[in-house]
Amino acid sequence: xxxxxxxxxxxxxxxxxxxxxxxxxxxxxxxxxxxxxxxxxxxxxxxxxxxxxxxxxxxxxxxxxxxxxxxxxxxxxxxxxxxxxxxxxxxxxxxxxxxxxxxxxxxxxxxxxxxxxxxxxxxxxxxxxxxxxxxxxxxxxxxxxxxxxxxxxxxxxxxxxxxxxxxxxxxxxxxxxxxxxxxxxxxxxxxxxxxxxxxxxxxxxxxxxxxxxxxxxxxxxxxxxxxxxxxxxxxxxxxxxxxxxxxxxxxxxxxxxxxxxxxxxxxxxxxxxxxxxxxxxxxxxxxxxxxxxxxxxxxxxxxxxxxxxxxxxxxxxxxxxxxxxxxxxxxxxxxxxxxxxxxxxxxxxxxxxxxxxxxxxxxxxxxxxxxxxxxxxxxxxxxxxxxxxxxxxxxxxxxxxxxxxxxxxxxxxxxxxxxxxxxxxxxxxxxxxxxxxxxxxxxxxxxxxxxxxxxxxxxxxxxxxxxxxx
Numbered sequence: 485x486x487x488x489x490x491x492x493x494x495x496x497x498x499x500x501x502x503x504x505x506x507x508x509x510x511x512x513x514x515x516x517x518x519x520x521x522x523x524x525x526x527x528x529x530x531x532x533x534x535x536x537x538x539x540x541x542x543x544x545x546x547x548x549x550x551x552x553x554x555x556x557x558x559x560x561x562x563x564x565x566x567x568x569x570x571x572x573x574x575x576x577x578x579x580x581x582x583x584x585x586x587x588x589x590x591x592x593x594x595x596x597x598x599x600x601x602x603x604x605x606x607x608x609x610x611x612x613x614x615x616x617x618x619x620x621x622x623x624x625x626x627x628x629x630x631x632x633x634x635x636x637x638x639x640x641x642x643x644x645x646x647x648x649x650x651x652x653x654x655x656x657x658x659x660x661x662x663x664x665x666x667x668x669x670x671x672x673x674x675x676x677x678x679x680x681x682x683x684x685x686x687x688x689x690x691x692x693x694x695x696x697x698x699x700x701x702x703x704x705x706x707x708x709x710x711x712x713x714x715x716x717x718x719x720x721x722x723x724x725x726x727x728x729x730x731x732x733x734x735x736x737x738x739x740x741x742x743x744x745x746x747x748x749x750x751x752x753x754x755x756x757x758x759x760x761x762x763x764x765x766x767x768x769x770x771x772x773x774x775x776x777x778x779x780x781x782x783x784x785x786x787x788x789x790x791x792x793x794x795x796x797x798x799x800x801x802x803x804x805x806x807x808x809x810x811x812x813x814x815x816x817x818x819x820x821x822x823x824x825x826x827x828x829x830x831x832x833x834x835x836x837x838x839x840x841x842x843x844x845x846x847x848x849x850x851x852x853x854x855x856x857x858x859x860x861x862x863x864x865x866x867x868x869x870x871x872x873x874x875x876x877x878x879x880x881x882x883x884x885x886x887x888x889x890x891x892x893x894x895x896x897x898x899x900x901x902x903x904x905x906x907x908x909x910x911x912x913x914x915x916x917x918x919x920x921x922x923x924x925x926x927x928x929x930x931x932x933x934x935x936x937x938x939x940x941x942x943x944x945x946x947x948x949x950x951x952x953x954x
Contacts, residue, residue, distance in 0.1 A: 560606050567613075574621055581624035582606055590627070590907040591680060593825070593874055594818035597754040604713040605673070612670045615656055619677035622649035626685035630907055643685070650681050657696065665709045668701045672717035679724055687910035691728035694721040698737040705738060716754045722763055723756060727878050729770040730836065733777040733935055739767045751807045752814075755875050757822040758804035759829040765795055769836050773935055776840065792837055799834050817869040824865040825873055831858050832879035835886070843932035848886075855886035859896075862903055872902040877911070880904060884919050885934050893923055 560582050564575050581587060588601045608616060625646035657678065662671050675697030682689040698721055704710065710718060722738065729736045753760050772788050772795075779785060804826035811819060835854040838847065858879050866872050880903040884896040897916050904912045925931045 560609075563609075570617075574617075577621050577624040577628065578617075580628055581620055587627060587631075591874070591905065592754040593752075593757050593821060594815065596814050596818055600713075601716075601754055604716075607713065608670060608673055611666070612673075615660065615670055616674055616677065618649040618656065619653035619674050619681065622646045622653060623677050623681040623684070625649065626681050627907065630684060630909065646681070646685060650678065650686075653678055654693075657693070660700075662700050662704070665704055665711070665714075668704045668710060669714040669717075671701055672697055672714055672721060676717045676720050679721060683724075683905070683911060684908045685910065687908075687914055690724045691732075694725040694728075695737055697721050698725060702738055719753050719760055719763070720755045723878075726763065726766045726770060730766070730773065730878075731935060733773045734770065735774050736767050736770050739764055751805070752810075752822065756825075756829075757875075758806065758826040761805070762802070762826075762829050762833060765799060765833050766836075768795055769833065769840065773840055777935070789841060792841055796834060796837050799830055799837065802830055817871060820865055820869050821871075821873045824861050825876060828858055828861055828873070828876050828879040831861070832882045835882050839933055839935070844926050844934075845932070851886050852888075855883040858883035859899075862899070866902065872906070874905065877904045877915075881915060881919070885922055887923075893919075 561579055564570065564578050564582075567575070570578070582602060582605060586595075586598065588605075589595060589598045592598060592601050605620075625642055629642055629646070653674065657671070657674050660667070660671055660674070662668055675693050679690045679693045682693060698705070698718075701718075705718060722736075725736050728734070752758060756763075768791070772792055775788050776785060804823065807813070814822065831854050835851060835858070838851055838854065841847075842851070862873065862876065862880065880899070884893075884900075887893045887896045896919060900912050900915050900919075904915050906912075922931070922934050926934075
């Protein structure tokens, strides 16, 4: 009899009965007699073409810890303190990230999602601490600086230390072999932590990290073998890549998750809430934008415009699907924010679609209507709940670009601190600069579309220096 844990964050019945810690990440055993296979066949992956590193037995991997027991989240402090190879500062940072109440709430949709986020991170540590340690320390350090005393004299040294951890984590990510679903979970978690660090502290590099992770894990993503704890990582990285591709008119790696979790609260994503079904539309908008920027063939352009018209028709009738007992499973504030977020991403997709069809100065009235609806939705949700909605950077920027008149634009700049993720001060500052430049270029008729703006300093609108990721 062995562990039959279906996900990395659950206990199996066998271990609960015996009072043991779950010791594997394996899925439930299939019914029936197992076919005889050679040892080599058992160790080889069955997906795609991978490097020779994937053929090494798991025990020979230098990335994976020899400890393979599941760590209950309530024992995280005790477990971290047992690791003598960690300095006291490193232990304190890991405890800040994984054991401090509420700290993970800064980037998920609400308190209901915090326990799941924490549990999924903690569950991977016994098997992947060497892989995830530097990324965890970098992100924890960035959060500590964001929420620390602004007059702290150690801030500069801490920023340098965080960057060193991030660079070490990037090197691990570049060379980490992805050969099993467990590897995918580790890879996407590592990428998410690095993206969150870059998003909050550096202000760029998110696209390169997201694109690398999605491309590396693509064979497994397309087969739909990810578990419920890995799915939010996939959604987050897909969103980050799509945002950059929209502005730089690039092709995304994948067309978003093609499968949806369909039981209970799992259909509500930690970052995108009820909006996950909209990701394929954003992917298609990226493809259309890329195609329009790279063709002069009128017949092909007409075909693209026809596709954009079909996308608009579908977006206009789209409605979010809520799980059973939606109102009972989430707080009233979360319900308001989740429904508002779904409306915001739908309106933003309509607005982006519109601007792909019509340049500045053409059909501005409809663009203004959708932009004002987005701003009104943001204000209404904030006023009703006394809290801004999280993870609405893309809709806010798309709407703010359409603001005209000194008063409206000044208000948009002021609202940046509320509607661009609050744990990302560097992004908020860059967003203000980006909006100011686009408005100036639009007024001076330097550009006919914000997709063609010469200045893109925002994290979702800019690329990291390629030397860093080579």
